[in-house]
């Protein structure tokens with residue numbers, strides 16, 4: 001029998017309470033922060049729509065206008081005929097927003113991360129000095145995969161441990177092509193990278209700094225610029241699929257690196273360009289993100305309310321973002337608490353290994369600009385009861 005490992009691994013997942021299943025959701029039309037599952041409505045605390053922009057009428061009409069002007073599909077890769085005015089215009093918007101010289105669009109954040117590591121640690125690069133990638137231990141799977149699929153040397157430093165990072169940087173030969181990589185806001189913990197320290201270390205060791213701003217874009221900075229609000233990041237990546245509420249991703253960097261990726265990144269060259277209509281809608285989303293500071297203020301206000309209402313014995317990780325991780329520990333217990341919340345009309349997905357470390361199964365609560373005070377009060381009081389306080 002071929003591929004017997006499949007059924008073995010699936011039953012192992014079930015035994016460990018790690019089995020994953022999708023649920024089919026519908027967005028409620030009346031209440032944008034609610035999802036409907038099997039005819040029951042839940043307040044959604046597991047969405048990455050941090051700014052509450054999903055289904056915004058202006059973004060929806062920009063999408064419609066984009067379809068009318070450019071069509072839904074790019075119908076070719078960017079280097080053939082897929083690169084259109086909508087893409088060019090979105091790239092320019094991102095460059096102005098983040099104060100970056102150039103930008104390249106990808107169909108997903110996952111592929112953007114693969115592309116970057118693959119291209120910088122590729123065989124072409126190998127003909128010069130070797131590449132070494134220094135990744136925070138909590139970096140997203142796509143960065144880790146990109147790094148391991150490349151020819152680069154990989155060093156993973158303990159989460160936000162600048163001393164260990166400095167030690168690793170000092171260990172490689174001086175002429176190594178070094179790249180420090182981290183997330184601006186960490187997806188499963190909600191804390192931030194120490195961006196200023198990372199930048200200092202990058203400068204001291206002649207390294208580039210790469211930040212994945214998937215969870216910071218739109219949320220951090222006076223115009224939602226993410227980590228570039230704090231300091232100039234050499235290479236910034238972010239997905240459009242979270243706070244910006246569309247789909248796709250970008251890498252913003254120096255012109256020469258953009259030219260290199262355009263010439264050598266297999267993920268860019270051999271993939272259909274993102275939908276021009278989505279690019280057009282994303283431009284509108286960025287405009288709203290820049291101008292509507294109240295959305296960021298609301299996240300802060302509701303997060304403070306949530307923490308003030310939560311029993312002090314609950315183990316919630318410190319966070320400066322929309323993401324609040326409540327550590328439960330055991331996989332089954334996390335599933336049980338999630339189920340109790342569901343019974344009360346609250347949707348909070350349990351996050352289990354291997355997404356997070358063994359023994360740190362958690363409820364990842366995301367607080368979005370379109371939640372209400374009542375939503376937050378209900379979540380906190382139900383959690384207090386479910387966790388027996």
Ligand SMILES: Cc1ncc(COP(=O)(O)O)c(C=O)c1O
Nearest residue numbers: 108109110140187212214239241
């Ligand atoms: C930190 C981080 N990077 C990259 C990605 C991938 O982005 P995308 O969903 O656009 O593929 C995600 C999650 O989706 C993420 O959380």
